[in-house]
Each structure stands twice: as structure tokens, then as C-alpha cells.
Amino acid sequence: MPWRPVNPASVQGEVYVLHFDRPFGHARHYIGWGRNAKDRIAAHRAGRGSRLMSVIREAGIGFRVAAIMPGTRELERRLKNRGGGARSCPICHEESCSSMQ
Numbered sequence: 001m002p003w004r005p006v007n008p009a010s011v012q013g014e015v016y017v018l019h020f021d022r023p024f025g026h027a028r029h030y031i032g033w034g035r036n037a038k039d040r041i042a043a044h045r046a047g048r049g050s051r052l053m054s055v056i057r058e059a060g061i062g063f064r065v066a067a068i069m070p071g072t073r074e075l076e077r078r079l080k081n082r083g084g085g086a087r088s089c090p091i092c093h094e095e096s097c098s099s100m101q
């Protein structure tokens, strides 16, 4: 079998969007990727797996899982480049819709 380089950006996993209960500085979301999003999110709840998520936990800020979608690190990067979590976050969309009524 010919050797083929594995492109890490093409590994299928899950991209997730976490919505913080209150803003931390300018951050209100965390977008991440993992082979198994639920495992990654469980680690984040324990303050592991990401510098930002450990800081969030130390600050006593909770978070909700706004979205989990199948995808690659490439999708994670696209969502981050697209203007951060708010545009990918159903919780923010609901809040901005209900505040317009």
C-alpha cells in the first residue's frame, strides 16, 4: 500500500460552539474541535483541554453547548474566521430575535 500523508485538516470529527453564561472580556464563545466533542466538552467542564476554558472555569463562568456539528479542523477554522462564535451560535440568534419583539 502506498504511503499517503495524513492531512490533519481532513480528519473527521466534531466542531462545537460553547456559549458562555456571561462574557469574559471580549470572549463570549469558544469554538473547538475534537474527534469526540462530548469528551472534549467534559474535559472543558473540568477546566482542561484549553487555556481559555480553564480561565473561564477559574472565573466561575459557566457555559452552554450551543452547537455540535460533524466536521474537520478546517470547518473549525472557517467558523473562527467568519467572525467568531456569535454568528454560529443558535443561543445568540434566539436572544437577538426575542429582543426585537
Ligand SMILES: [Zn+2]
Residues within 6 Å of the ligand: 019, 020, 028, 029, 066, 085, 086, 089, 090, 091, 092, 093
Ligand atoms: Zn452565543
